């Protein structure tokens with residue numbers, strides 16, 4: 364029952380976010396600030412993690428090929444498929460739920476407990492639009508950093524496979540281009556766009572409607588991370604069935 | 609003038625405000641006093657429109673809040689200034705940015721007009737050298753001044769302050785009180801202040817209402833409050849030993 368009520372207030376929140384917009388001149392600078400914080404601020408960690416995940420996927424695949432009958436290009440092929448279909452979109456989104464999500468919850472939550480949100484509302488500002496809308500817009504660029512992450516992940520796989528002696532460069536590259544289905548990239552793109560919306564709104568919801576003091580801000584961040592991850596994982600299942608199944 | 613008629617407010621079945629009626633006068637500092645938990649903040653938030661009362665009406669210079677359209681409510685909001693208990697400054701903005709914020713949001717003024725207005729109100733609250741500091745870099749008393757500056761930058765008709773001098777030393781507290789009273793008289797504002805500070809009551813209590821458990825127990829001025837026979841009020845006013853002794857002396861002298 365409690366969950367149903369939360370879903371209800373979440374829906375109402377989303378509706379409010381798009382009402383009574385803030386002046387464009389102010390909104391523009393808020394969006395740029397959020398792009399800097401949420402997108403560019405996350406690029407480093409995602410590139411770093413993708414590189415190593417790509418490398419490990421390549422090594423694991425290579426080590427598990429024991430039969431001579433399996434073609435050598437499978438290492439590149441498997442790395443590409445797992446990076447594009449799952450590791451880049453889903454794995455990175457879970458990391459983002461931790462990094463960006465807890466930042467969003469704690470920054471909005473702090474504004475709530477120090478009455479800054481009340482101050483906005485007293486002035487007649489639509490606080491939800493002012494705080495959440497720029498985050499949603501900024502995170503619409505999220506699929507683009509996922510493209511970067513895919514590229515770096517495959518690069519990591521290539522580096523690990525060739526320099527680790529698990530595959531030749533030519534075999535790996537042939538594997539990458541093997542049976543390439545462009546729709547898989549579209550699928551990943553659609554998925555990350557949905558995740559981006561989740562990453563912007565669920566942490567905002569937990570921050571905006573929190574009650575209590577500074578300690579509760581920390582608790583809200585944790586809860587927010589848990590729920591953002593759960594929703595991402597569930598939606599991942601649904602979207603995969605709908606788009607590929 | 610704000611006229612309040614039979615305001616009631618409950619949270620989850622607990623009645624917090626149990627039918628309060630009173631008026632707040634223009635050009636005067638109106639005080640709401642009462643013990644912690646008596647409903648002062650809830651009452652103030654009802655006056656601000658942050659909470660919707662379950663019952664009763666609030667009338668701002670003849671305009672009944674519940675009868676207004678959303679646009680009219682928004683316009684009315686822009687005639688209100690609020691100083692929050694913890695100042696509630698935006699910590700991502702400088703002092704200047706905080707004060708300029710309502711102007712940027714709601715006026716079409718040019719940058720230089722805004723700057724003039726910001727400088728003017730910051731001067732008015734005696735803050736001259738903190739323009740580019742962030743709220744975390746200034747003292748509590750200075751934060752309160754910035755909060756007052758931000759609250760009056762739009763020339764409000766109504767000013768609400770929730771415990772404006774809590775957490776300040778007695779001297780700074782009196783300075784802040786006096787500042788609010790001067791501004792109230794200078795610009796003919798209807799000011800409502802929540803407090804449980806007896807110094808404020810004596811200094812600026814032009815009109816006082818005393819809340820107890822969500823009921824208006826007493827109302828009057830600071831001249832009357834020391835003479836009243838209402839037991840709840842005297843218990844509150846003379847809760848400190850010093851005051852009790854002063855009152856004892858006063859009564860002995862009178863007899």
Ligand SMILES: Nc1ncnc2c1ncn2[C@@H]1O[C@H](COP(=O)(O)OP(=O)(O)OP(=O)(O)O)[C@@H](O)[C@H]1O
Nearest residue numbers: 619620624642643644645646647648649650651804
């Ligand atoms: N948003 C809310 N939800 C539920 N109950 C609330 C809410 N706000 C206040 N209350 C309750 O209303 C009562 C009055 O609270 P209020 O904050 O108005 O007291 P106060 O007189 O301002 O006290 P203080 O001097 O400590 O600030 C308290 O019992 C409080 O628990």
Ligand SMILES: [Mg+2]
Nearest residue numbers: 648649770802
């Ligand atoms: Mg209070």
